[in-house]
Structure formats: structure tokens, C-alpha cells
Amino acid sequence: MTFDVDFALSTLPFILKGLFTTLWVTVxxxxxxxxxxxxxxxLRRTSRVMGLLMRxxxxxxxxxxxxxxxxxxxxxxxxxxxxxxxxxxxxxxLSVYYSGYLAExxxxxxxxxxxxxxxxxxxxxxxxLDVIAFVIAxxxxxxxxxxxxxxxxxxxxxxxYLAVIAVPEMLGSALDIGSRTFRYAEPMLVxxxxxxxxxxxxxxxxxxxxxxxxxxxxx
Amino acid sequence: xxxxxxxxxSLQGVTKKYxxxxxxxxxxxxxxxxxxxxxxxxxxxxxxxxxxCINQLERHDGGKIIVDxxxxxxxxxRLPELRREVGMVFQHFNLFPHLTVLRxxxxxxxxxxxxxxxxxxxIAHHYLARVRIPEQADKFPSQLSGGQxxxxxxxxxxxxxxxxxxxxxxxxxxxxxxxxxxxxxxxxLAQGQMTMICVTHEMGFARKVADRVxxxxxxxxxxxxxxxxxxxxxxxxxxxxxxxxxx
Amino acid sequence: MTFPNILAGIFEGFGVTATVTFYGMLYAVPFAFGAxxxxxxxxxxxxxxxxxxxEFWRSSPVIITLFVMYYTLPSFGLTLSGxxxxxxxxxxxxxxxxxxxxxxxxxxxxxxxxxxxLALGLRRWEVLGLVELPQAFTAMLPSFxxxxxxxxxxxxxxxxxxxxxxxxxxxxxxxxxxxxVGTYTGLLVAYFIVCYPATILGRMLExxxxxxxxxxxxx
Ligand SMILES: Nc1ncnc2c1ncn2[C@@H]1O[C@H](COP(=O)(O)OP(=O)(O)O)[C@@H](O)[C@H]1O
Ligand SMILES: [Mg+2]
Numbered sequence: 001m002t003f004d005v006d007f008a009l010s011t012l013p014f015i016l017k018g019l020f021t022t023l024w025v026t027v028x029x030x031x032x033x034x035x036x037x038x039x040x041x042x043l044r045r046t047s048r049v050m051g052l053l054m055r056x057x058x059x060x061x062x063x064x065x066x067x068x069x070x071x072x073x074x075x076x077x078x079x080x081x082x083x084x085x086x087x088x089x090x091x092x093x094l095s096v097y098y099s100g101y102l103a104e105x106x107x108x109x110x111x112x113x114x115x116x117x118x119x120x121x122x123x124x125x126x127x128x129l130d131v132i133a134f135v136i137a138x139x140x141x142x143x144x145x146x147x148x149x150x151x152x153x154x155x156x157x158x159x160x161y162l163a164v165i166a167v168p169e170m171l172g173s174a175l176d177i178g179s180r181t182f183r184y185a186e187p188m189l190v191x192x193x194x195x196x197x198x199x200x201x202x203x204x205x206x207x208x209x210x211x212x213x214x215x216x217x218x219x
Numbered sequence: 220x221x222x223x224x225x226x227x228x229s230l231q232g233v234t235k236k237y238x239x240x241x242x243x244x245x246x247x248x249x250x251x252x253x254x255x256x257x258x259x260x261x262x263x264x265x266x267x268x269x270x271x272c273i274n275q276l277e278r279h280d281g282g283k284i285i286v287d288x289x290x291x292x293x294x295x296x297r298l299p300e301l302r303r304e305v306g307m308v309f310q311h312f313n314l315f316p317h318l319t320v321l322r323x324x325x326x327x328x329x330x331x332x333x334x335x336x337x338x339x340x341x342i343a344h345h346y347l348a349r350v351r352i353p354e355q356a357d358k359f360p361s362q363l364s365g366g367q368x369x370x371x372x373x374x375x376x377x378x379x380x381x382x383x384x385x386x387x388x389x390x391x392x393x394x395x396x397x398x399x400x401x402x403x404x405x406x407x408l409a410q411g412q413m414t415m416i417c418v419t420h421e422m423g424f425a426r427k428v429a430d431r432v433x434x435x436x437x438x439x440x441x442x443x444x445x446x447x448x449x450x451x452x453x454x455x456x457x458x459x460x461x462x463x464x465x466x
Numbered sequence: 467m468t469f470p471n472i473l474a475g476i477f478e479g480f481g482v483t484a485t486v487t488f489y490g491m492l493y494a495v496p497f498a499f500g501a502x503x504x505x506x507x508x509x510x511x512x513x514x515x516x517x518x519x520x521e522f523w524r525s526s527p528v529i530i531t532l533f534v535m536y537y538t539l540p541s542f543g544l545t546l547s548g549x550x551x552x553x554x555x556x557x558x559x560x561x562x563x564x565x566x567x568x569x570x571x572x573x574x575x576x577x578x579x580x581x582x583x584l585a586l587g588l589r590r591w592e593v594l595g596l597v598e599l600p601q602a603f604t605a606m607l608p609s610f611x612x613x614x615x616x617x618x619x620x621x622x623x624x625x626x627x628x629x630x631x632x633x634x635x636x637x638x639x640x641x642x643x644x645x646x647v648g649t650y651t652g653l654l655v656a657y658f659i660v661c662y663p664a665t666i667l668g669r670m671l672e673x674x675x676x677x678x679x680x681x682x683x684x685x
Binding site for chain 1: 521522525526527528529530531533534537538540541542615619620622623625626633636637640646647650651653654657658661662664665666669683684685
């Protein structure tokens with residue numbers, strides 16, 4: 001079988017329909033992973049026991065493949081009576097997996113803030129939540145924007161995993177075409193090209209942001 | 220008669236640019252074998268650039284640099300061979316932190332000169348004794364004081380048995396109490412007929428051992444004279460100004 | 467099936483998981499050092515070319531490169547075994563990330579180190595081998611361990627191109643036993659057993675090279 005350029009181009013519209021799902025899943029998962037990761041990181045600092053416990057949870061999340069975590073949620077949740085659309089399961093899966101990495105990013109970002117900042121905030125009588133919201137989080141965000149952006153790109157690149165649980169994002173759409181036409185090469189190459197363009201473009205965007213932030217931090 | 224003797228280093232009309240910035244302008248300087256030359260001048264005047272051109276850590280753009288009778292090709296031919304004949308001691312020592320003092324000294328002997336390890340270590344111990352730290356051979360650089368580290372760097376350069384040693388402000392990164400121990404080693408070297416080109420602002424050292432003191436400013440050699448003349452009757456206005464500031 | 471039975475069944479696929487990991491390393495390590503060192507040495511167009519190759523492997527989602535290679539290469543007349551495709555796609559992706567650790571570690575060394583080596587008459591490649599790489603190696607190690615974990619976890623993907631690794635075995639067992647809870651829990655545990663020690667090692671190494679945290683904020 002030879003490679004058919006016309007056929008490849010004809011798959012483009014169908015695959016691009018999956019792009020919307022891909023982007024939607026990316027944004028939702030990035031948000032979910034950030035919130036969950038931040039909660040993990042805050043919990044880790046509440047007490048010694050919680051510290052050890054959360055570190056174990058984070059390390060366990062990072063020690064298992066995202067593919068396997070997705071399978072687990074997809075096949076086991078219904079067994080427990082939790083029936084969710086595949087898309088939601090996918091977003092939960094990516095959120096959990098990347099929360100483990102983002103928690104570490106937040107940790108580094110918070111560790112870089114001088115300890116006196118929390119002490120001063122407590123000394124002027126702020127509540128625990130106010131300390132986090134008004135003193136720690138804003139300073140942390142500056143430290144972590146670049147690594148966080150890189151993980152968002154990673155989340156984008158992990159969205160095709162959702163094809164294995166039947167979410168019609170771009171890879172799923174391409175596999176769909178493949179199984180209907182028995183031609184996989186063309187749709188695969190099209191998906192590959194789209195992801196490459198997306199990942200490089202967003203990656204460059206993150207790098208640009210990083211430089212801007214570095215410049216503004218120097219000011 | 221002296222014309223037939225090959226100088227250790229000869230620079231003829233050397234120029235060097237960093238981008239559009241002219242760092243060296245038409246610099247000529249001949250250093251005879253066994254001669255000790257001290258170079259001084261304000262910061263940014265091109266002293267480092269000058270001596271780094273001699274061992275080609277920086278390429279020059281124009282003019283000739285001749286080391287021990289051989290012109291250094293502008294295209295960097297056989298640089299490793301040249302550099303084995305030209306020792307260099309840096310302001311910040313640049314010892315290899317992952318290697319012991321002894322290995323710092325033997326590395327180039329075993330690798331560049333293909334010398335057996337035992338022979339190389341014998342030489343290293345000899346020069347470590349010469350710079351007065353024979354007992355530190357098995358330590359790592361980070362375990363030594365700054366003065367000791369710089370003396371190791373000098374021993375490392377001496378091990379290659381170079382024709383000439385270049386020093387780039389060897390004492391400016393040192394605490395005052397360590398400067399003397401390094402200068403003492405350098406004086407000792409000078410008295411042993413080593414050819415030395417030394418960028419330094421230690422004028423006591425210059426008076427004591429230099430055959431000539433060279434003053435640089437804005438990429439040019441402004442004045443060069445034996446120390447008595449240089450310090451007692453400087454000819455150039457800029458030299459006087461500079462000496463007025465540092466003495 | 468009891469849980470130990472399930473685990474034993476899953477670990478029958480460990481050989482394939484380990485083999486893909488091993489062959490993946492054969493691609494990853496040379497690529498990481500080769501590309502990282504070239505990037506460190508080259509300037510201008512040559513550097514751009516090296517960077518483009520690295521970015522290609524880093525930016526493409528590994529699940530996509532795996533599928534593209536698996537489905538597309540045959541129509542260009544290149545038929546490779548699933549094992550080879552898996553090892554290449556995973557290895558070059560991980561190697562692409564590794565190359566950035568190599569380059570960053572080389573570039574973070576003090577310039578005086580190279581100058582001192584050159585001034586002693588060593589050749590440029592001798593300086594690289596005797597002075598730069600030995601010092602940079604410590605800085606690369608934590609990243610290498612983390613990339614190794616990513617590689618091991620990534621091998622779960624080869625179950626999608628019919629290799630009988632641990633993930634593939636679990637899917638089989640799940641269909642045989644009608645026990646998705648047991649098998650997918652078992653699969654998570656299996657990867658945890660394999661990867662957790664490396665995760666802990668990575669943490670230890672990271673703590674050794676990173677500067678001590680500025681503040682231990684209790685929140
Ligand atoms: N690598 C370089 N790139 C651009 N400019 C340089 C570089 N190295 C030195 N210079 C410039 O060349 C001039 C001479 O520098 P240098 O030789 O280091 O002076 P000195 O050692 O006398 O202080 C300075 O103005 C310096 O800024
Ligand atoms: Mg200088």
C-alpha cells in the first residue's frame with residue numbers, strides 16, 4: 001500500500017473536529033490538575049503526618065503510567081456504581097496524573113519564598129487561608145509560571161491517551177478513519193503533524209512567557 | 220649578537236575586536252627568554268585579552284604572534300601543542316573540582332604528553348613541593364584555602380614544563396592574608412629564570428622581580444620601561460594618572 | 467482469582483516491559499548525550515538543525531509517534547517489529563528530554579573549566595571527556611532518573627501495538643476473570659512496585675544537587 005496524499009488531506013476536516021475536544025480536555029485537565037496539585041501541596045504542609053502521607057500519594061501517582069490510571073478509572077468506577085461519560089473520566093484521569101507533577105512544581109515555587117513571609121503574614125494576624133491566598137500564592141505564581149506552562153503542554157500531549165477509553169479526540173478520530181477505511185498511515189500522519197505544530201507553537205509561547213517573566217522579575 | 224636569539228614571545232601589531240569593539244590596537248611586545256614582564260593598566264584596558272591571545276584562548280584578528288620562533292596561525296593550527304609550551308594561571312584558579320590536587324597536576328601530563336602515571340606523579344609531587352604544599356596532594360580543591368588553590372594552579376602549569384607562564388591577576392581574587400603566600404611562590408619562580416608575563420597590580424612584586432613593566436590603556440601599550448624608570452619617571456600622562464591612583 | 471494470583475499473572479508480562487525499557491535505553495542514552503553535546507558545541511545553522519531534531523522528538527506526543535511509526539512506516543516500505551518501533555519511539559522521546567539535561571548541565575559549568583583544560587594543551591574533546599562531562603554528570607543524574615521512570619511508564623503504550631507487556635497481560639486477565647477492580651488495582655500495584663524505588667532515588671538525588679530550600683513554610 002502506498003501513501004496517498006489526497007486521502008490524507010481528505011481526512012483533515014474529520015480529524016480537526018477532534019481538535020475541539022483535544023483543546024477542551026487540555027484546558028479542563030490543566031485546571032483540574034492545578035487545583036488538585038495545589039491542594040496536595042497545601043495539605044503536605046499542614047502537619048508532619050500529612051506531609052508524609054501526601055508525599056506518598058504524590059509519589060504513587062508519579063510511579064504509575066497515565067494509561068493505567070485511565071484504564072483503572074474507566075473500568076473500575078462503573079463497577080463501584082460511578083458511571084461517568086468517558087470524556088469526564090479522561091479529564092479526571094489527566095487531572096489526577098498531572099496533579100502529582102504540579103504539586104512538585106508548587107513545592108519548589110513555595111520553597112523559593114523566604115520563610116519570613118509566612119511568619120510576617122501570621123504575625124499581622126492573617127488567617128491560614130489568607131496567608132495562602134494573599135501572600136504565598138501570588139509570590140509562588142511568579143516562580144512557577146514557566147514549569148507550569150511546560151506541564152500544560154505535557155497535558156496537551158497526553159490527550160491522545162483518551163483515545164484508548166473511546167473519547168473522540170484527534171487520535172481517536174484518526175483511528176476511527178483507520179478502522180473504517182483500513183488505511184491508517186494517512187490519518188496517523190495528519191494527527192502527528194497537527195500535534196507537532198500545536199506542541200511546538202504552545203511550547204514557544206511558554207518560552208516567550210518565561211523570558212517576559214524573567215525580564216519583569218529583573219525590573 | 221642578541222638579534223639571533225629567539226624571543227620567548229613576540230607580538231607584532233596585534234589587533235583584536237569583540238564584535239565592533241576594538242579590544243587591542245596594534246600591540247607590539249617582545250619578551251626574551253628568561254624575561255619577566257609585568258603588565259598593568261586600568262580595568263577593561265585589554266590586559267587579559269592580550270595574554271589570552273598568546274595562548275589563543277582568544278583569537279587575534281590582525282598582526283603576528285610568535286611563540287618560541289613559531290608563528291601562531293590565525294586558523295588555530297596545532298593549538299594543543301602550542302598551549303603545552305605556554306602555562307597559564309587564572310584569576311579564579313580554575314582548578315578541576317572533581318579531581319584531586321595531584322590529578323589536577325598530572326591530567327595533562329598523562330593525557331597530552333602521554334606520560335606514564337607514576338612518572339607524572341613524581342613530577343607533580345616535585346612541583347607541589349616547590350609551591351610549598353606537598354602535603355595537600357590527595358585533597359580536593361574545595362578543601363583548600365584560596366591561596367593554596369592558586370598555588371596548586373601554579374604547580375599544575377609548571378608540571379607541563381612550559382617555555383613561558385602567563386598570569387592573569389593571580390592574586391586579585393584572594394583575601395589579603397593569602398596574597399603573600401602566592402606572591403612568594405611567584406618571586407621564587409622568577410628567581411629561577413622562568414619566563415613570566417604577569418598581569419598584576421601588585422607593584423611591590425613588579426619592583427622586586429620585573430625586568431620590564433608594561434602599562435596598557437584602551438587596548439594599547441602606552442608605556443614600557445624597567446621598574447625603576449617606570450615608577451620613578453613615567454613618561455606618559457596616562458601612566459602618571461594611573462600610578463597616582465594605585466600607589 | 468486471588469490478588470496474589472492476579473499480580474503473578476501480570477508480572478508474566480514483566481519480561482516484555484523490561485525488554486522494551488532496555489532497548490529504549492539503547493536509543494535514549496546515546497541520543498541524549500549525542501544531541502546534548504552537539505547542541506553544546508554547535509553554533510548557527512548547525513545548532514538550529516540539531517535543535518530541530520531534538521524538538522521533533524520532544525514535542526511530538528510519544529503515543530502519536532508510536533502510532534505514526536507503527537502504522538505509517540510500512541507504507542513507506544519500512545516494516546519494523548513492534549518491539550523496535552516501541553523502543554525507538556519511547557527511547558528517542560526520552561532521549562530528547564535527556565539531551566536537554568545534558569546540554570543544561572554542560573552549559574552551567576564555569577567557562578574557566580574549559581579554558582583551564584585548553585590552556586594545559588588538552589584537545590577540545592579531551593576537555594569534554596575529562597573535565598566537562600565528569601562534573602556535569604552529577605547535575606544530570608536526577609533528570610536521568612526521572613526520565614528513566616517516564617520510560618518505564620511509557621512502555622505501557624506497547625500494549626496498544628500488541629506486545630504482551632504487563633498492561634497487555636492485565637487486560638487479558640481482566641477479560642478472563644471478570645474482575646476489573648482486582649486486575650487494574652493489581653496493574654497499578656505492579657507499576658508502583660517497579661517505579662517507586664526509582665522515584666525515591668530521584669528525590670534523594672534531587673535533594674543532593676539542589677540548593678537547600680529557603681523557607682519551610684507551615685501552612
Ligand atoms: N568575550 C568578550 N566579548 C566582548 N567584549 C569583551 C570580551 N572580553 C572582554 N571584552 C571587553 O574587552 C575589553 C578588554 O577586556 P579585558 O582584556 O578583560 O580587560 P582587562 O583584563 O584589562 O580588565 C573590555 O572592555 C571588555 O569589556
Ligand atoms: Mg582582566
